[in-house]
Amino acid sequence: MTVTASRFKKKWWSWLRFRICRGSPVRVTRRWSLSNIIAKCLNCTMITRFTEVIFNVMYPSITAHTKDVKIYPTRFWILGVFSFLGWFQCLQWNLWGSMSESVEAAFPGWGSETVAMMANWGTLTFSAFVVPMVWFMNHRGLRHGVLLCSALVAGGTVVKIISFTSDSQTFFTVMCHIGAILNGIAGTLIMSAPPMIAALWFPPQERTTATAVSQVLNQLGSAGSYLQPLVVRAPSEGVTPEDIRKDIRRLLYTYAGIGTAVFVIVVVYFPSKPPTPPSLSSQVDRLSFKTSLKKILKNRDILLITAAYSMCIAVPSAWLTVLNYSLSDLGMGQTEAMWVGLSAVLIQGATGLLVGRFTDLVYGHVKLSLLVFMVTSLASFFWFYILTTGTVTVTTWQIFMSVWGGLAFNFGTAPMFFELAVEIAYPCPELVIAGLLTGTMNILGLCFYLLFFIPNVGYQWVIYVLLGSSSCSMFPLMLVREDYSRSSLDRNRTDHSNTIDGNDNHAFSLCSEQDVKRPDIVCSKDSTDIKYEV
Template structure:
């Protein structure tokens, strides 16, 4: 696979001139005198020896797209993990809601994602990003609305599971879309940062989840189950209202792409879905990256909603665990943006940085393992540092993995590459949650899994032959 770059077509021979007609490119070059502000043109020599300018331009509208998509990502993450941070409260308000019930509300989301990610990716290619975003936002709103219908059991449980299924369907575009939006709307020196912002917003959804104990009381003296139940329903009403507002924002303005592409490769045709799948199946280096990403990132993502269960044996209950989870999520949402910006300035070093980040995350997970098994005396600062460090460095790898995978798979469509990557981490998350259903298994196994997944996945990353096809093409025309 070392000469994969020579065998695989990079799509440079087909270029969408202004997202319109397709012409064949033999050579392209940028005239530095044509550059004005944020736009410039690349001269394309066609087979007919007629030069056609491929104009590239960045617009302020990209920041609106980034904002709306990031807010939807944030809300979907809140909805994904509604009950984990208030597990003690929901158990008191709704008898029968134990760890397995909470885990399954999250697991339904992952399962539905795995089922619908392929149809959604195909829908984007055929119907466009705007139509699929409207569909996803509508599904998200319906899902949040149905669980507000009743508090009677078992219907409340059924409707919450149904909502989780709807969130999973909507999340196919929300989780797989960042690389596509970055490619369609942002120039090459902003793409990793844009992906990091969108994924960071999704991760910040955990902040909303871990702030839920401020709205929902912890069971205790003077707190009735009915009072807690009312507060939980108020929380669900807020979620439905937010989903409705964001649906309106998408309807108002969310085009599939800008009128003028922001980079040369944004204007180049991608493979169709069928050819793209075949290309990825033959690309052994991409498959190595896929394994490294899915196994290393999936379990830590799944750990966040059920973090409470790992902290309780250490003496950290719901109220205290809230601040550990909150601090972890904030750090792991902000740090990747800064790291992604640095990567945008220094191309060609993603693997080195990924190995570094995964190594530090492994060390932090191992530290928490020692605390969990009593090998190291437990203290508050060690729990905070080990959890925050592990999740922050692990989550910082996500935008780098996405951009590296897109680079190595080019010209496979970004939405297909991102969809497969997200399906991989969801599959790993689903398997992680199923272990909770094993009777009497406890929670100490979690830390062992996190250490193994974070460490051994460095091996396939090191074996892969890394290429930066898309970036080289963009930089060659600057």
């Protein structure tokens, strides 16, 4: 909108309000809407709320225009492309774990340590590169960050097929390690960017759902990897190691083609942000990267959430990539383990989507919901534990149900953790908060994978670590103080007007009640700007 058009709009609104309100000298602000004008003339708070609802439903375009916010269909393209990239990146991360028997038969030098190390590169590189990668995207914008991610994922798939130019198994192994490293670096932003995309492109009532979609699609990459045994044959009578190597070679060529295609799509069209923000909070200037880190390290509640999220998510997520080994102790082979892992990931995804949508519709009870989900997940993991100890007779349906319940309710906490952390840390950038959560989580996941390198350690210890981390994660969460500053701003939960000296002048706050009470934030009430001064 040009300056002339903006002035014309203000004059037009002033004239309209003068005619309706009979010359009431009210200052022009962007918070004025048709519902507020009518309700002001009637001077009734109940009618204010009622007319707001009616006009927001009947005339959403008018309401959005008067508040300088707009929702674009392009947001679904952005979410779809990024989510598919996240799905493919996770599939590459868990490339070898779901077909461990076939890999060990095709490449005799590979064992459980090599398979675990391929996944371990994801956590190693994440811990090393999360800070510079988050800084890069925060500084250069969403498009440059996603473009870099897609290039790294594509590069990780291409280097594997380069190894086919030689018959050397050592060369193939080295190229696979390099590919895992490149893919792991890309994972730093794949796992950190969902809250940023939701804040930049989606309205308040869709933010948590958008975050959940990105996280679920990323997690469903594990489901895709569990379908690989349908393409790569397991060692059996009549199946030679060379046959298995041909299957793996064909699969890697397919992945290289998909990775390159995704990179081209991102190059062609993937904007950083819409021309007009989708919400009031997205118009607020975020703190700088350096300032955000300082504030986060001084924020008790953010540190508690980080500890709770890391202990809750790290071990179950890492366990899923090596689930074959735990199930083998219960007498399950690779094919049966494939169906357990595949079905568990699918149920995880459905749970994450339902939780994200529920949080958007009924917000304000995230902490209680998290505790309920964490207790249910712990109970399911304990059920799996008593199966491994032989306390109860092992049956197939019990294995399925215990794994389903533990992983589904555990993953359902992820979008709620992200939402609560972003709300408490606001106006720190969503990307920085997500990077902190996922970075700490990956460090704990790295410690879990390193335990596999202990000689003759077996696999029974895994369930004890699973139970211990799930139990300890609830204690820091209980100490967290909830704060919904960002949502309060977007959902208009503040007092819309205050009478000053008996006049009809009204001041409209663009900051939430929680923000006003926070000593570290000064809210600027302005008709054209929304600022947080630290």
